[in-house]
Amino acid sequence: MSRGRERVVALVDMDCFFMQVEQRFDPQLRGRPCAVVQYNKWQGGGIIAVSYEARSFGVARGMWATEARALCPELLLARVPEARGKADLTRYREASAEVMEVLSRFAAIERASIDEAYLDLTGSARERLRELRGRPLGAELLPTTFVQGLPGGPDPQHAAKEELRQRGVQEWLASLSFDNPDCPDLQLTMGAVIVEEMRVAVEKATGFRCSAGISHNKMLAKLACGLNKPNRQTLVSSRSVPQLFSQMPVSNIRNLGGKLGAAITDILEVEYIGQVTQFSETELQTHFGDKTGSWLYDLCRGIDDEPVKNRHLPQSIGCSKNFPGRTALATQKEVQHWLLQLALELESRLIKDRSQNHRVAKQLMVVIRMQGDTRLSRFCAVTRYDAQKIYSDAFALIQNCNMAGAHQAAW
Ligand code: DCP
Ligand code: CA
Ligand code: CA
Numbered sequence: 001m002s003r004g005r006e007r008v009v010a011l012v013d014m015d016c017f018f019m020q021v022e023q024r025f026d027p028q029l030r031g032r033p034c035a036v037v038q039y040n041k042w043q044g045g046g047i048i049a050v051s052y053e054a055r056s057f058g059v060a061r062g063m064w065a066t067e068a069r070a071l072c073p074e075l076l077l078a079r080v081p082e083a084r085g086k087a088d089l090t091r092y093r094e095a096s097a098e099v100m101e102v103l104s105r106f107a108a109i110e111r112a113s114i115d116e117a118y119l120d121l122t123g124s125a126r127e128r129l130r131e132l133r134g135r136p137l138g139a140e141l142l143p144t145t146f147v148q149g150l151p152g153g154p155d156p157q158h159a160a161k162e163e164l165r166q167r168g169v170q171e172w173l174a175s176l177s178f179d180n181p182d183c184p185d186l187q188l189t190m191g192a193v194i195v196e197e198m199r200v201a202v203e204k205a206t207g208f209r210c211s212a213g214i215s216h217n218k219m220l221a222k223l224a225c226g227l228n229k230p231n232r233q234t235l236v237s238s239r240s241v242p243q244l245f246s247q248m249p250v251s252n253i254r255n256l257g258g259k260l261g262a263a264i265t266d267i268l269e270v271e272y273i274g275q276v277t278q279f280s281e282t283e284l285q286t287h288f289g290d291k292t293g294s295w296l297y298d299l300c301r302g303i304d305d306e307p308v309k310n311r312h313l314p315q316s317i318g319c320s321k322n323f324p325g326r327t328a329l330a331t332q333k334e335v336q337h338w339l340l341q342l343a344l345e346l347e348s349r350l351i352k353d354r355s356q357n358h359r360v361a362k363q364l365m366v367v368i369r370m371q372g373d374t375r376l377s378r379f380c381a382v383t384r385y386d387a388q389k390i391y392s393d394a395f396a397l398i399q400n401c402n403m404a405g406a407h408q409a410a411w
Contacts (some may be wrong), residue, residue, distance in 0.1 A: 004216055005184035005238050008121040008191035008382070011221040012103060012198065012212045015230035017115035018049035020208045021095045022078035033057060034076040037065050037363070038087050044069070045079065059317035080219030084341040086321045089114075095206070100312060102205045106198050108310040116225075118218055119198075120308035125190040129181040130189075136178045139169050141193045145214075146228045147172040149240035165232075172235075185237055187213055192235045199233065217304040222254045238243050241302035253299070263288070276300035313357055319345045320367070332402065332411050336395060343391035350385045361385075366394045368401060376401060 014020065018036045023029045033054035037045030044065025052332030057072035069075055081088045096114045103109050103117050110118040150168035159167075176186050182244040192214045203209055212233040213224025223244075236244065250273050251261045267287050270276060276284070277300050298304065319342050329335050354360055360382075367377045378397040383389065404410040 004298070004301075004305075006122070007216055008125045008187050008214065009217050009221045010119045010121055010191060010195050010198075010200075010212055010214045010309060011112070011218065011225045011283060012117055012119070012195070012210050013225050013229075014099060014115035014208055014210045016049050016051055017095075017208075018080070018092050019051045019078070021092050022049075023051070024095075024207050025091075026078065029078060032076055032284055033059070033072050033074060034078065035059055035065070035068060036078050036080060038080045039082075040065070043067070045077070048080070084344055085338075086319075086341060086345070088345075095208070098206045099202055099208060099210075102202045104312060105201065106194065108308070110309045110311050111314065118221065118308045121147065121191045121194055121214075122187070124194055125187045126181065128190050128194065129186065132178070132181075134179045134181075136176075137173060137189060137193060138165065139173060142169050142189075142196060144196060144199070144232045145169060145192050146232060146234045147240075148224065148227060148234055148236045149243055184216065185239075188216070188235055188237055192233065195233055216302075218308065219254050219299060219304040220302055220308050223248070223252065238302060240352065242274060245277075245302065246272060248273050250276075260288075260292070273300050289332075316365075317346065317349050317353060317361065318365075319349070322369075328411055331408050335398075335411050336391075339394050340387065340391045343387040343394065346390055347387035354385065360405055364390060364393060366397045368398055370401075370403075 019034060022036055023034070029051075031053065032051065033056075035047045035054055036049040036050050039045050042064070046062055047059070047063045047065060047068055047326070048356060049129050050059050050061060054072055054075055057075075059068040059075060061287055065075075065077055071111075081091060083090075092114060100109060100111055102242040103119065107119045107121055107124055110163050141391075142188055142380045146165050147168040150171045151164060152171065155164075172189070176189060177183065178186065180186065195212045195214055199210055199212060205272075207306070209231045211225050211229045211231060213221040213227070213236065214219045214233060215224050215236040216238060220236045220241070224234040227234040227236075249271060250265050251257050253261070256264065256273070264276065265271060268276060268279060276296060279297075281294060283293075284296050287293065288296060321338060321342065323329050329338065362382060363379055363380050364382045365377055367375060369375050376398075380393050380397055383393075400406045402408060402411050
């Protein structure tokens with residue numbers, strides 16, 4: 001088997017997640033253009049999740065509610081609950097845990113964020129293929145699967161998306177030889193069948209819909225997942241990679257959305273990830289260092305060896321609040337007030353986590369963002385789950401960051 005095609009990896013990502021949570025809470029929002037906003041004092045609140053019905057009007061995350069209403073007058077809004085003067089995400093975290101619970105029935109999961117998880121389905125796919133004993137798989141087992149790159153040939157002008165999807169699946173299945181259970185493409189196909197079942201189970205148990213990507217590694221699975229959202233899944237085979245990568249912006253690739261991606265496009269003067277294949281491994285190492293260079297050499301060929309970890313829980317418990325523009329905190333009293341509010345939230349979530357997950361936090365990290373977007377972080381040990389103690393430790397850590405001087409009333 002050629003390198004990089006040994007595994008079957010899936011990424012499941014919930015569609016407009018916070019929005020679906022609100023739609024389950026208030027069924028009147030279902031099937032309507034709607035959005036979730038945080039706070040409402042300024043411009044009706046900032047939008048953090050958008051239903052697909054509203055997206056077709058151009059409504060997007062990051063807009064103010066007033067801007068969105070201008071694009072879509074019938075837009076309905078749901079508000080993030082608040083506690084202690086800040087957004088309270090408990091409702092979404094609990095919904096996330098419901099989803100992760102269902103996914104865990106199928107394989108070990110790596111929780112990647114509040115609404116997505118990776119699964120290594122290699123073992124399950126192999127087992128199911130053994131049970132199949134060479135019988136072919138039918139298209140009815142892949143009712144929401146797109147096969148990336150198929151159907152081949154020029155796009156017919158008036159074909160509906162669903163019709164193209166079906167033709168793609170048919171072409172794909174016709175190309176497989178079912179007598180070789182070690183065939184990577186066959187294993188991916190069985191992975192896709194399992195993911196179809198998983199997504200049905202998630203919707204049945206939680207009412208939430210999701211999309212998924214099925215491929216040989218985490219990078220390709222993540223990319224695949226976004227190709228046919230919402231409520232659909234996409235299989236990316238290794239043979240579809242060159243075509244897919246030839247027009248895929250570098251920044252769309254997992255881990256290349258930030259500074260590294262920008263450095264790649266600048267230094268190599270490329271736009272698409274596929275263009276990086278023109279460079280030798282040594283050239284890439286010269287520009288980006290030995291480790292990153294080699295990693296990139298593989299990555300632009302669709303190869304990524306990062307294992308799917310077995311991690312069900314978030315690694316850290318964090319809470320934060322932004323004070324943009326003129327709301328920036330200006331006195332020591334204000335800083336103390338909000339630190340205490342954050343500490344209170346932390347205390348309650350830590351206590352809940354300890355009893356639910358039988359673990360204790362070791363380290364407290366305090367991050368502050370100052371004017372000009374400068375960030376600064378400090379650490380200390382967590383000794384007790386006590387808001388007053390967390391608050392005073394946190395304040396001690398950042399006290400000397402006060403531009404007005406550590407003992408000034410001003411901040
Ligand atoms: N979220 C947020 N602020 C951000 C990004 C995300 O509050 N800057 C929250 C709201 C989202 C949820 O996290 O509903 C999941 O984020 P996604 O990026 O996966 O986006 P959605 O699930 O909303 O939409 P999509 O269907 O495109 O995945
Ligand atoms: Ca999502
Ligand atoms: Ca996500």
